[in-house]
Amino acid sequence: MSGFSDLAPLFDPRSVVLVGASERAASVGGRTLANIVDHSDFRGTLHLVNATRPEVRGLACHRRVADLPSAPELAVIAVPAAGVMEALRECAAIGVKICVILTSGFGETGEEGRAVETEMKALAQSTGMRLYGPNCPGVTNINKRLGFTFSPAFKDDLRPGPIGLATQGGGLGRNLMQAMERGAGFALWCSTGNEVDLQVADFIHYMAGAPDVQVIGTILEGIKDGPRFLAAARAAAEAGKPVVALKVGRSEYGMKAAASHTASLTGSAEVNSAAFRQMGIIEVDDVDELVDVASLLARGRPQRGARIAVFGSSGGACALAADMVGQAGIVLAGFAPETTATLAEKLPSFAALGNPVDTTTVTLTNPSVIEETLAAVANDPAVSLVMLPMPLDYGPVSLTVAERMAAAQRLSPVPLVPVWMSERTGAAYRHFAEAEMVPIRSLRNAAKAFRRFIDRGEWEPGAMPRGMGAGPPGPTRTLSEAEGKAMLRSSGLVVPEGRIARSDTEAVEIAAELGFPVAVKIASADILHKSDIGGVVLGLRTAEAVRAAFEAVREAARRHEPAARIDGALVERMAPSGGQEILLSVSRDPVLGQVMTCGLGGIHVELLRDVSRRLLPVDAAEAGRMLRELRGFPLLQGLRGAAPCDLEALCAAMAAVSALVEARPEGIEEIEINPLRVGAAGEGAWVLDTVVTLREKDAGPCG
Amino acid sequence: MSGFSDLAPLFDPRSVVLVGASERAASVGGRTLANIVDHSDFRGTLHLVNATRPEVRGLACHRRVADLPSAPELAVIAVPAAGVMEALRECAAIGVKICVILTSGFGETGEEGRAVETEMKALAQSTGMRLYGPNCPGVTNINKRLGFTFSPAFKDDLRPGPIGLATQGGGLGRNLMQAMERGAGFALWCSTGNEVDLQVADFIHYMAGAPDVQVIGTILEGIKDGPRFLAAARAAAEAGKPVVALKVGRSEYGMKAAASHTASLTGSAEVNSAAFRQMGIIEVDDVDELVDVASLLARGRPQRGARIAVFGSSGGACALAADMVGQAGIVLAGFAPETTATLAEKLPSFAALGNPVDTTTVTLTNPSVIEETLAAVANDPAVSLVMLPMPLDYGPVSLTVAERMAAAQRLSPVPLVPVWMSERTGAAYRHFAEAEMVPIRSLRNAAKAFRRFIDRGEWEPGAMPRGMGAGPPGPTRTLSEAEGKAMLRSSGLVVPEGRIARSDTEAVEIAAELGFPVAVKIASADILHKSDIGGVVLGLRTAEAVRAAFEAVREAARRHEPAARIDGALVERMAPSGGQEILLSVSRDPVLGQVMTCGLGGIHVELLRDVSRRLLPVDAAEAGRMLRELRGFPLLQGLRGAAPCDLEALCAAMAAVSALVEARPEGIEEIEINPLRVGAAGEGAWVLDTVVTLREKDAGPCG
Incomplete structure (x- = not known):
């Protein structure tokens, strides 16, 4: 999978044509022109096209794209739907590299619109000109202050930063942009509309290579092209840039609503989440959590074994914070003796000097102690980040505290994270935001974000899946047990x-x-x-x-x-008796391709839904990680004096099944081994029964 | 358990003495005086006591309490710690009913302070005068605009309403009060300090009877007196007033921090949560969730089978909202034909008329359609509440939308709940708050709050526990298997x-x-x-x-x-073979008393921690509910063609164990039956092994 184009002409074009430039301030063309001319720092060449007027806002217009003296790198199309195809053809003819199609009224409106989108796609494929949209708000490069967008909100959301955003759906994307209000800074934002050509994957790939992007945030309703998405995610992982993703469609209601809103193929949510974990993509549950996690990763990179400190002036809030942290399975750092000594020296005798540090209200009456004590905590070698629970807005008192905390941040190598728990967001809150300390809005959210942050530090990339076998369903043929077993035996599995x-x-x-x-x-x-x-x-x-x-x-x-x-x-x-029964299968997700699922037999899969999943390939090491994710894993290790299972043989069997499918990715629809009996260490793993289903175009059972 | 005093003199006293009234504006006495005189609507008699000045702020002072012409109902003590005991003794001597002790420097500072608290407790017990505090911010009656508190924030947080608050810890309590900012209205707030006498339970009991309180919110770090708490919760349940509780101490860190902050005995978090469920107390995870849920319950009462509608103008936000709702297991209402007809008439053809209703942005350009369409949805008989996802702050456009939605609320019998997802909280957000529609701050929070709301509608009170057997550990004696089985047999259990x-x-x-x-x-x-x-x-x-x-x-x-x-x-x-093995035990939580735990044998309890718990008493019906909570319950019903278990015998056995303990609540420390073998229907439930531990003061195995 390559086929990723250079998208620099979209984000930082040397020359642009606005097709459909308009005098009318409220029109798409008028608003876009205002954003480029009045609110952007655009220093390249700007051409305007207007079919009827020789000039707009005093700037000369061409009647049509074909009249342009030279090909601009980027075209922004703001003409009504009926004129879009013609404009695109002219752009392609003169050699425009990328077109942004703001206009709506295509695939989202019905059959006719979808037919035009097919034409667009064909044009892109035949000419190499890339299309962005249609039915999208355009593109925003905040770090360069460039807005090729009709959004009147462009000028309001301009806090630059290291987080790049690619979203499906403009509403949720703009929601993320409004998180600038609490100090989050963004490099760029693309909202991909109907994705007739360029899709979220292309922008993730671009951001993986963009020097001003350090963290990638994305909201997805449907993944148009699974292998392409996986390739982009791989590029981000290789560049060491975390991707934080919100994927709509984890319940039936959500899947239905997302499908009707975006008309994408929807794969299984479980497979999707498994693929995200495998790619190191951090899946979040809501938009605010996306901002929490992305901001945290933009402010600091987690190391393995990250630990946190809690520092506050309210005993109750500190206790609640510690409770949340504990419930999230996070470890509180133990302080070095020098840290404790500094705290003891500066804080009153009745303060709690452990972790959480409860300074007591001395920090409200004597805020000067904050800077030194907080910086001491943050500089403790055991501490990866500091949580600052702020239960209340005490007006000017809180502002002073916030100022001292922001000063401490300047002395600290790790992020200090205010948790602003109050509904009142006065000057202190704004000070944290202006200091870009991105306050988190509840202890619960903070604990969750810290958990994700720490998990990212623990993530080890394995073999990166490429979406083998992705595609819509087709005709299949099921093998008999004997045929299936013969195939597995020839792939190295042990069959009676x-x-x-x-x-x-x-x-x-x-x-x-x-x-x-x-x-x-x-x-x-x-x-x-x-x-x-x-x-x-x-x-x-x-x-x-x-x-x-x-x-x-x-x-x-x-x-x-x-x-x-x-x-x-x-x-x-008969196979040897005893041991543990395992269900092992490979099936095909239409979007993300072949996926392995394993679980323990008996009630574990059916009643408890205790399974582990991975996109292929799965090698023996990854198989081991899959097994360790099972809640029932202790049964394989030998619970209460039972003999441990032959994990080595089990992992080898899983890898062999993966290799079998890898060798003929287009050929296999599904393999289910139920059960795979795993004996005690050294006794091996036996395929007791299997159902193998081939895709019809495949040659045959051993072809 | 009775012993609840009338607390009206605390919340609405006819006469008050402020002991330690001061001219100094920043002192506890000065701030309290200002709150009473300048910011309260107090119309009763106010006496002041100051040891050295004949008048304070122009008001005459007595030198000491003993000099008062008559006994005021309430005394507010603001003198330094050294003078508190003397003031209390004088109050008791003249017949004061309740004293609020604002002063700190007692139990929270060490051994000496704890000794003074013991004296206070003795005084309260011997005289019947009730004490509130010490080390507390005082009491606030918002509905009557009365503040017997030194908090300078009293005057800022005065939105009246139907939610009463009793909190341990002033910081977290004030945090709840600041939720007035988003439209939550509170009747009163007490923050109970060191709880030397009156404790959270007393205030819950008071609010159960207070006509202006409809919903009770509480934050607890430790429950001082379990049976008293259960009695108060029972009173609330009987009054039909939901209690929404945040209990700190669900992780080891939280338990440690709460114990060190409040010096309370901490029971098991699992037992605590089980007791809450049993009492119909809605346990929440964070302060903002407490406000979400309490406000929702203040705005509408859930019926059984409550269903919701989603109504928004952003397709993406509607899809995400539906996804969250689905993940929370909430059911979307199906609309009546008239509702759909109204939507079809008023909304454009490309709007989604199902549930979620995606109006499209027509509501932004033509907000007049909101009122009628939204009211139609809210008046649909299938709808119990309407979720309004608002992903963005579009400034004045959003304000108009908010105004139309608030107008629709006036036509609607069920709560319309805006979900304000943006970090930007401008005029539209404030309009929702002023309309007391209490916007929830994320879709995730909203789905969670709706889940709690719906669960409350499903809750059926069973036998209400009274905290049988609560108390600290003492000496015990373990019976032999034969003795234990004899005891169980004589209580009606089946023993081989x-x-x-x-x-x-x-x-x-x-x-x-x-x-x-x-x-x-x-x-x-x-x-x-x-x-x-x-x-x-x-x-x-x-x-x-x-x-x-x-x-x-x-x-x-x-x-x-x-x-x-x-x-x-x-x-x-030998007992009949086959069937299902059950672990059944009764143990003693020091705070909440005897609790029954049951789970399936094998891996279910040990590995999967799949257990169900109830405070005693447990009758057969409650036992059935306990079993149905187990994830493994389908195994008892007969999974995959297996014979269903004798559930009737199992429930009868559970009830018999409960009855055995009820008959001698002080006598039994622990009963563990492991296993209880349950045969197929009609085969009964057999005690195969048991360990019974008695408390030493008990007479003997069958005493």
């Missing part, structure tokens, strides 16, 4: 020896050859739940028993599945 | 028949009498984990086997527990 018997006599012969005890199972690709219909008999120890079992499973099949094509019965050597 | 054998011959005789198969178990009150040391042999079918088992368990005991006193061996008829 066995053969198909066509008659009872043959069954007895095979059993004798394999050695007793054996299992007899009905053999038919048409019967998936063999046990449920009595199609499986285990632990047969005599020829007679094998003969009877052969008849019994055939009879069961005739009775319950009269239409099934029967190949005979599979006679298998 | 059995007797103690002193010799192998006696063991064989007992076995023959009971009928084979039998179990043989070492009998000793000193050996708790009999199986672990080989002290249990099951399924014995012959006399010889019984004889051998008798020797084997004695030998095992000698080897592993040489010091244990051995009574012999318990020979028991």
